[in-house]
Structures are given as C-alpha cells and as structure tokens.
Amino acid sequence: MWACSRPWRVGRMRGIQMITRRPIDPAVVLASVSDDSAGGTVMFLGTVRNRSHGKAVAGLEYDVYREMAEKSMQAIEQSVRKRWRVKKVAMVHRYGALKVGEVSVAVAVSSEHRADAFRACRYAIDTIKGSLPLWKRERLEGGVESWVKGTRIRR
Amino acid sequence: MRVKVLYFAAARDAADSRGETFVLPDRSSVGDLSAEICRAHPAMKAMSRSVRFSVNLELVETARALRESDVVGVLPPVAGG
Numbered sequence: 001m002w003a004c005s006r007p008w009r010v011g012r013m014r015g016i017q018m019i020t021r022r023p024i025d026p027a028v029v030l031a032s033v034s035d036d037s038a039g040g041t042v043m044f045l046g047t048v049r050n051r052s053h054g055k056a057v058a059g060l061e062y063d064v065y066r067e068m069a070e071k072s073m074q075a076i077e078q079s080v081r082k083r084w085r086v087k088k089v090a091m092v093h094r095y096g097a098l099k100v101g102e103v104s105v106a107v108a109v110s111s112e113h114r115a116d117a118f119r120a121c122r123y124a125i126d127t128i129k130g131s132l133p134l135w136k137r138e139r140l141e142g143g144v145e146s147w148v149k150g151t152r153i154r155r
Numbered sequence: 156m157r158v159k160v161l162y163f164a165a166a167r168d169a170a171d172s173r174g175e176t177f178v179l180p181d182r183s184s185v186g187d188l189s190a191e192i193c194r195a196h197p198a199m200k201a202m203s204r205s206v207r208f209s210v211n212l213e214l215v216e217t218a219r220a221l222r223e224s225d226v227v228g229v230l231p232p233v234a235g236g
Binding site for chain 1: 161163164165167168205207209212214228230231232233234235236
C-alpha cells in the first residue's frame with residue numbers, strides 16, 4: 001500500500017492529490033487534510049459494487065490519462081476554493097484492475113465549519129465524475145467485458 | 156507538421172493502438188485531425204461525435220488550431236468514480 005511505503009507528514013500544506021495504481025488507504029487520505037484550524041472533516045469513498053444493471057460484477061479495470069487527470073484535480077481544488085472556505089482538499093483515484101469492495105476514489109475536505117466541508121466534498125466527487133479523463137471497463141461474472149457508458153467530458 | 160495522438164479506453168480499442176504520430180498540413184485544426192483519424196481507423200467513426208479532444212493536457216474544441224509537436228488526447232465519454 002502506498003500509504004505505508006510513503007509515511008505521511010502531519011502539518012503538510014496540502015491534501016494528497018494523485019492518480020495511483022496502488023490500493024488507497026482512507027486513513028492516509030484523511031490524515032492529509034488534518035488541520036488545527038479545522039472544525040470538521042468530510043470524506044467520500046467510492047467502492048466497486050458487486051452488481052451493475054442487475055448483473056454480477058467480478059471487477060473493474062480503470063484506464064486514465066494520468067497527467068491530464070492530475071491537472072484536472074488541481075483545477076477542481078481551485079474551483080472548490082472559489083466557492084467555499086475550506087482548509088485542505090484531498091482527491092485520490094485509482095486505476096488498473098480493482099476487485100469488488102475495493103476503494104476506487106477517495107475525497108476528503110476539512111473546513112472551519114461542517115457545512116463547507118459537506119458541500120465542497122459533494123461538489124468535488126461530482127466534478128471528478130464528469131471532468132476527469134478516466135474510464136472503467138466492467139468485468140462481469142462469466143467473462144463478459146465492456147466499457148461503462150460514460151458522459152462527454154467537460155471542464 | 157507532426158502531432159502525437161494518444162488513444163484511451165474505447166478509442167484505443169477502435170484504433171487498436173495506444174498512440175501514433177500524424178503528419179498534417181500546416182494550420183490544421185483538431186477537427187481536421189479527427190477526420191484523418193477516422194480515415195486511418197474506420198472503427199473510430201461510430202464514436203467520433205461523442206469523443207472530445209485534449210491538446211497538451213487541456214480540453215479543446217475541434218476548431219482549435221494545431222501546432223508542431225502538440226500532444227492530442229482522444230477522449231471517449233468518461234466514467235470515473
């Protein structure tokens with residue numbers, strides 16, 4: 001786990017933002033937004049579901065345009081900061097092969113008061129879904145594979 | 156001029172390639188490149204209306220003019236999260 005091999009320094013200036021092939025450790029994402037001036041922290045975890053449109057899912061394979069996705073994450077943080085008063089913003093998205101139950105995406109936001117953290121976290125995950133160059137391929141039980149129907153990428 | 160094209164997800168399947176270089180007349184646009192890509196890979200035609208393009212990591216419209224050495228991403232509809 002990258003979380004263990006890269007120890008986290010408390011008091012870092014920014015939350016983690018990265019695209020990674022390795023398993024996501026939610027505790028590390030959470031720790032990266034800790035801030036003494038924050039009174040609330042909200043985290044969202046996206047996980048691989050075992051069913052899709054009534055069919056049993058064996059796993060997912062994510063493809064990503066990594067450099068562009070990491071740049072898009074920076075743009076999302078800027079846009080969060082224009083809208084709400086937040087302390088730190090973390091966004092981590094995995095790619096490669098994932099099994100049912102594994103974390104595919106984590107978003108964490110800390111703020112002085114909870115309302116800003118809830119709204120900013122919701123906005124960040126919704127924006128990640130529509131604006132990051134990421135694609136998922138579903139592997140169904142029985143061996144059928146297909147790209148999940150997506151939405152046209154927007155800024 | 157020469158531009159580098161990168162294919163992702165369903166576009167990679169349609170082009171049967173991760174990426175390749177195209178040689179285009181000067182002052183070509185992203186739309187011109189898109190037409191060239193469809194000529195080279197007829198399987199791309201079916202998705203050409205839903206695809207968007209990036210130039211040097213930035214999302215662009217098809218009217219965008221290309222320059223020597225630009226890196227163009229061919230981006231099918233996205234499904235992250």
